[in-house]
Amino acid sequence: MNVARLHTHLDQLEAESIRIMRETVAECRKPVLLYSIGKDSSVLLHLLLKAFYPARPPLPMLHVNTTWKFREMIEFRDRIAREKNVDLIEHINQDGVRQGTDPVNAASKHTYVMKTLALRQALSAHGFDAAIGGARRDEDPARAKERVFSLRGAGQSWEPRKQRPEPWGLYNTRLDSDETLRVFPLSDWTELDVWLYIRREGIEVVPLYFAKERATFVRNGALLVRDDERVPLEPGEKLVPKTVRFRTLGCWPLTAAVESDAADLDGIIGEMLDTRQSERAGRIIDLDPTDSMERKKREGYF
Amino acid sequence: MKATSDERVSVAAGAPALAARLAALENRDTLRLAMCGSVDDGKSTLLGRLLAEAGMIPDDRLAQMIRDSRTHGTQGGKPDYSLLLDGLEAEREQGITIDVAWRYFGTDKRAFIVADCPGHAQYTRNMASGASNAELGIVLVDARAGVQTQTRRHTAILAMFGVQHLLFAVNKLDLIDYNHARYHAIEQECVKLGHDLGIEHADSIPVSAINADNLVALSPNTPWYTGRPLLEYLEAVRVERKVDAAFALPVQWVNRPDHGFRGYAGTIAGGRVAPGNEVVVLPSGRLSRVVRVVGGDADLENAEAGQSVTLTLADQIDVARGDVIADPSLPPDVAAQFACHLLWLDDTALLSGRRYLMKLATRVIGAQVTEIKHRIDPDTQAHLAATRLVANEIGYCNLSLDSEIAYRPYREDRRLGGFILVDRETNATVGCGTLDFGLRRDRNVHWQQLDVDRVARARIKGQTPRCLWFTGLSGAGKSTIANMVERRLLADGFHTILLDGDNVRHGLNRDLGFTDADRVENIRRVAEVAKLMMDAGLIVLVSFISPFRAERQMARDLIGEGGFMEVFVDAPLAVCEGRDVKGLYAKARAGKISNFTGIGSPYEAPESAEIHLHSDQEPAADSASRVVKLLVS
Numbered sequence: 058m059n060v061a062r063l064h065t066h067l068d069q070l071e072a073e074s075i076r077i078m079r080e081t082v083a084e085c086r087k088p089v090l091l092y093s094i095g096k097d098s099s100v101l102l103h104l105l106l107k108a109f110y111p112a113r114p115p116l117p118m119l120h121v122n123t124t125w126k127f128r129e130m131i132e133f134r135d136r137i138a139r140e141k142n143v144d145l146i147e148h149i150n151q152d153g154v155r156q157g158t159d160p161v162n163a164a165s166k167h168t169y170v171m172k173t174l175a176l177r178q179a180l181s182a183h184g185f186d187a188a189i190g191g192a193r194r195d196e197d198p199a200r201a202k203e204r205v206f207s208l209r210g211a212g213q214s215w216e217p218r219k220q221r222p223e224p225w226g227l228y229n230t231r232l233d234s235d236e237t238l239r240v241f242p243l244s245d246w247t248e249l250d251v252w253l254y255i256r257r258e259g260i261e262v263v264p265l266y267f268a269k270e271r272a273t274f275v276r277n278g279a280l281l282v283r284d285d286e287r288v289p290l291e292p293g294e295k296l297v298p299k300t301v302r303f304r305t306l307g308c309w310p311l312t313a314a315v316e317s318d319a320a321d322l323d324g325i326i327g328e329m330l331d332t333r334q335s336e337r338a339g340r341i342i343d344l345d346p347t348d349s350m351e352r353k354k355r356e357g358y359f
Numbered sequence: 360m361k362a363t364s365d366e367r368v369s370v371a372a373g374a375p376a377l378a379a380r381l382a383a384l385e386n387r388d389t390l391r392l393a394m395c396g397s398v399d400d401g402k403s404t405l406l407g408r409l410l411a412e413a414g415m416i417p418d419d420r421l422a423q424m425i426r427d428s429r430t431h432g433t434q435g436g437k438p439d440y441s442l443l444l445d446g447l448e449a450e451r452e453q454g455i456t457i458d459v460a461w462r463y464f465g466t467d468k469r470a471f472i473v474a475d476c477p478g479h480a481q482y483t484r485n486m487a488s489g490a491s492n493a494e495l496g497i498v499l500v501d502a503r504a505g506v507q508t509q510t511r512r513h514t515a516i517l518a519m520f521g522v523q524h525l526l527f528a529v530n531k532l533d534l535i536d537y538n539h540a541r542y543h544a545i546e547q548e549c550v551k552l553g554h555d556l557g558i559e560h561a562d563s564i565p566v567s568a569i570n571a572d573n574l575v576a577l578s579p580n581t582p583w584y585t586g587r588p589l590l591e592y593l594e595a596v597r598v599e600r601k602v603d604a605a606f607a608l609p610v611q612w613v614n615r616p617d618h619g620f621r622g623y624a625g626t627i628a629g630g631r632v633a634p635g636n637e638v639v640v641l642p643s644g645r646l647s648r649v650v651r652v653v654g655g656d657a658d659l660e661n662a663e664a665g666q667s668v669t670l671t672l673a674d675q676i677d678v679a680r681g682d683v684i685a686d687p688s689l690p691p692d693v694a695a696q697f698a699c700h701l702l703w704l705d706d707t708a709l710l711s712g713r714r715y716l717m718k719l720a721t722r723v724i725g726a727q728v729t730e731i732k733h734r735i736d737p738d739t740q741a742h743l744a745a746t747r748l749v750a751n752e753i754g755y756c757n758l759s760l761d762s763e764i765a766y767r768p769y770r771e772d773r774r775l776g777g778f779i780l781v782d783r784e785t786n787a788t789v790g791c792g793t794l795d796f797g798l799r800r801d802r803n804v805h806w807q808q809l810d811v812d813r814v815a816r817a818r819i820k821g822q823t824p825r826c827l828w829f830t831g832l833s834g835a836g837k838s839t840i841a842n843m844v845e846r847r848l849l850a851d852g853f854h855t856i857l858l859d860g861d862n863v864r865h866g867l868n869r870d871l872g873f874t875d876a877d878r879v880e881n882i883r884r885v886a887e888v889a890k891l892m893m894d895a896g897l898i899v900l901v902s903f904i905s906p907f908r909a910e911r912q913m914a915r916d917l918i919g920e921g922g923f924m925e926v927f928v929d930a931p932l933a934v935c936e937g938r939d940v941k942g943l944y945a946k947a948r949a950g951k952i953s954n955f956t957g958i959g960s961p962y963e964a965p966e967s968a969e970i971h972l973h974s975d976q977e978p979a980a981d982s983a984s985r986v987v988k989l990l991v992s
């Protein structure tokens with residue numbers, strides 16, 4: 058009949074994500090966008106601006122800073138917030154800072170205190186009832202059943218059995234006073250979709266994604282780029298310049314680089330089409346038993 | 360190492376230059392699949408194997424799968440491809456699949472979004488999310504067993520959710536020695552099943568997930584099969600929906616950054632729109648013209664179904680979230696009462712008469728199932744008598760909304776005809792359904808426009824109509840206090856009426872018992888009567904145990920906030936039982952009355968009654984004074 062499939066997969070993903078964001082703003086009392094500075098967040102922000110154009114986005118962005126992000130990420134964050142004219146809230150778990158965090162020797166604890174707990178603190182301090190995040194279902198098998206609007210009980214906990222069916226993308230956003238929502242507009246996107254969209258739309262991402270000569274060292278088999286002096290080199294370790302890039306971005310001591318020549322988007326996508334490693338293989342915090350993701354989710358990491 | 364599932368695109372031999380490939384990937388389209396089958400038909404193995412064969416599983420995940428196969432595989436240590444799809448920890452421990460899992464893969468031609476639906480009968484409800492948006496349904500059939508009850512059930516749900524393309528994947532062909540005659544017999548059964556359920560296109564394909572037969576390449580084991588291998592079939596199948604030619608956009612968000620711009624944002628449900636088009640806003644029926652079609656940060660020449668846009672109109676008319684902007688030459692219908700299919704999702708049964716919230720497109724509205732016409736047998740499609748629906752049951756029902764909405768029959772438009780029901784108390788999504796057609800009942804029985812109305816009648820009585828709803832345990836003192844209140848009001852010249860639970864049950868409601876459904880109906884009738892009497896200008900005192908919060912909420916909704924005052928007459932159960940004026944507690948304790956509130960059935964105390972009286976702590980007369988004071992203040 059008259060409307061053929063004129064628009065592409067990327068068009069459909071975009072339209073659906075925009076719909077999800079608008080629904081959140083239309084139905085939730087006080088939503089926020091979780092901005093983690095990575096490529097998925099860049100896509101989220103781009104979609105957010107489109108969803109509410111010509112209005113300014115009617116919600117702020119929240120960045121939970123673990124204090125161990127690459128300096129380039131923080132510079133990028135501040136510049137983008139300024140250029141795009143969006144409100145940015147930064148939250149740092151000051152208790153964690155006082156206790157001292159150590160991503161190198163206590164990675165799981167660091168992530169829990171500076172990320173999971175910190176996020177919970179920030180959400181309840183501001184009274185946000187819905188947090189839009191950039192997580193995708195394809196990131197991990199534990200996420201394959203996640204809803205687009207994911208219900209969190211008291212303490213941001215995730216109860217598999219309380220999740221609501223979402224036929225036709227009809228989202229039920231009604232909440233009890235101690236409940237909140239996590240909203241995932243990129244649920245249906247794959248890593249490849251994200252890069253193809255970034256390329257099509259000309260979205261700016263942190264330069265760390267692109268190959269460049271950087272000072273690297275190897276620890277526990279992972280190729281790291283030393284971003285500051287807080288982590289001293291151990292005997293036998295030395296800084297070696299290598300052409301590397303990152304597939305995901307997190308705390309720098311927990312994010313492994315890969316050797317690569319991909320210095321632009323075409324290069325990155327070409328490499329993805331050929332390489333045979335999955336995205337999260339580069340996240341050291343994830344390199345523990347297979348079920349960790351679900352546990353983190355129950356604790357409110359996502 | 361961490362198992363992940365990001366998408367791989369198969370690298371064909373002699374791949375074209377990167378630029379051409381990127382262009383192809385950027386322009387590929389989408390196919391939404393729902394995959395279902397009974398437990399152990401081999402759905403997980405098939406999907407895992409398909410992805411692996413097509414080169415879409417990263418090496419680290421393949422390695423992980425091969426390692427896991429040794430510890431918890433089902434293939435005696437050989438690669439178990441179903442492990443590639445493993446999900447929740449709890450589910451793995453139970454060895455069952457409890458929820459729809461979403462899978463993603465793609466080729467240069469198409470991206471696939473797969474709703475991997477659970478196989479157990481009791482999880483039928485979880486299929487709803489998967490089937491609701493699916494363009495193609497893949498139904499697994501075990502070649503040894505052929506079409507089974509579960510196969511029929513899954514196919515019927517796909518049909519109910521409007522999936523018009525089916526592919527029966529007849530699996531485990533290795534176990535029937537690739538026998539063509541046997542396959543052919545199953546194929547016939549499948550085609551007939553699709554046909555019986557009114558599905559337009561049904562195909563079948565012989566496969567063996569374990570041996571990868573006919574997954575990405577035709578297998579020498581089935582020389583008699585002349586169709587395409589599965590992956591090629593998926594890339595090629597054409598599933599254009601019957602997109603309605605007429606434009607419709609449910610308004611999701613009114614965008615008003617400043618006085619100069621007022622836009623209506625939403626996702627186009629059907630048709631196309633361009634600047635200059637005439638439009639109608641429903642349900643109000645006001646007409647206007649589109650000025651701008653804004654998509655993202657640019658103005659568009661036109662936009663079509665599926666796109667999220669923002670429209671501006673030529674006229675300053677009232678448009679709100681939940682309205683539908685549409686083509687005036689073929690607009691969606693407007694109605695408040697419907698015949699619909701309803702799939703019940705919640706562990707608490709559907710009761711007709713209970714009030715829920717309905718969400719359809721961007722509209723949220725109070726709703727009530729007024730009648731369950733019949734239940735549908737999932738295996739035979741026969742119509743069965745039913746007074747309630749429990750989880751996983753499908754019923755054909757009449758639905759009544761608090762006011763009119765714009766809609767289209769589901770078979771014409773999924774986005775304007777599919778809805779969910781939400782419980783007001785628990786906030787759970789308790790049901791989902793598809794609108795079949797609007798009932799014109801409310802058109803035929805027009806509300807009489809009355810010249811003399813409630814306000815006029817109340818005026819000559821010099822009062823404001825109110826409903827005082829006394830709730831509490833038997834023996835709490837409801838009737839005593841209500842009687843006192845009425846005497847005081849009468850003495851002060853107010854016009855009143857008292858509806859007492861026991862009395863009403865002897866007359867108006869003597870046909871009702873004490874089942875859950877009857878209790879709901881009991882309250883509904885009383886609330887309706889109270890409302891009529893308020894229309895007559897009276898102050899109505901209702902004295903009913905009314906133990907359930909949801910029912911009192913129903914009464915409150917019917918009567919309307921403002922007119923309704925909940926009076927909670929509170930006394931501990933022991934005190935009420937001690938009083939036992941009517942000897943009922945003694946009987947209940949002796950087992951002579953079942954479901955007696957406080958003994959065999961719960962009393963749900965009000966959470967925010969307008970007034971809370973403690974009959975064990977103050978004399979009834981003082982309580983009555985407080986009620987009167989509140990009423991006349």
Ligand SMILES: Nc1nc2c(ncn2[C@@H]2O[C@H](COP(=O)(O)OP(=O)(O)O)[C@@H](O)[C@H]2O)c(=O)[nH]1
Nearest residue numbers: 398399400401402403404433441531567568569
């Ligand atoms: N012989 C044979 N066995 C199969 C085939 N496909 C799956 N199976 C087996 O059937 C059982 C159930 O498979 P699984 O994929 O877990 O089924 P699901 O419950 O539908 O996901 C497993 O033991 C599989 O190894 C096949 O094509 N041939």
